[in-house]
Amino acid sequence: MMPATFIPARRAAERPAAGPPPAVRAAFALWVTAVAAGAFETALMVGRDPAEGFGAGLVVRLVVFTAAVLVAVRMRCGAGWARITLAIGLGVLGTASLVVEPLGYLLDGGSLADALARVDALERVFAVSRTVHLAAVLTAVVLMFRPAANRYFREAA
Template sequence: MSTITAARKTEQQSPPPVVHTAAMLWLSAVAFGAFEAVLMIGSLLYEGTPVLDLLPGAGFRLAVFAGAIFLALKLKGGANWARWTLAGTLGVFGTLSLVIEPAQWLLAGGSIGEALAGAGTMELIFAGSRILHVLAVLGAVTLMFQPRANAYFRSA
């Protein structure tokens, strides 16, 4: 095999920028989720919650994070099943889990202005991370279904 043929074959196997970026956004979402989990667990420990009470939730989050990393890497490699799994599980249900509580609070008459006025540093850091987390997920899902991504998954 010539060097040019090998280079073309490698180039054809490389994901297009939209898929690479989608995978990086999924990994970013995992990082934001882990950061939020650390903030929550730290806060609960500070308030006196026993460590054993936190283990099931922490274990579940760890499993979700590991699964998301695995799927993001498979996505980058061209696995169409990983794209659909990410879109359905984390893109739909994961996003709902991130926004349902704030949405319910707003629908019950909560005010963003009042929340910001009464928020401490940790609440603002958490809210900023959560906003970036949701944006990373929405961006990843959008990019995964762009025309160049569709072509990549058809050819993989």
């Protein structure tokens, strides 16, 4: 009979014995927070306009959310490729996808004051969630590259 603490050799070799430092654990929690915020925003969009909310866009979001959590788990275990994937895929490209529409509106001459004057309660809730979402992503990216995190990923390699 195997002891309760048995870890397969492949898994044990994939992560340093000490486990992830606080910066990596916090980054993981923030990636999960960002995914939760994105799921919440999706639910708000579907709730506002079910006909537009369902379909290929919803499927793509669910795939991205699932992949993000799975990659974040690998990052927490010390996989350097997962850290880079999260930083580029969600940190750069994901952030760009979140801010392109509002920036486009402003660059096209839209007024922030006019936009805020037309906002209803649901859009305010959405804006708060989007702010949490962006803050979680940007903070997670920074935390993944702190000195202790760099050492952790180097040791795990």
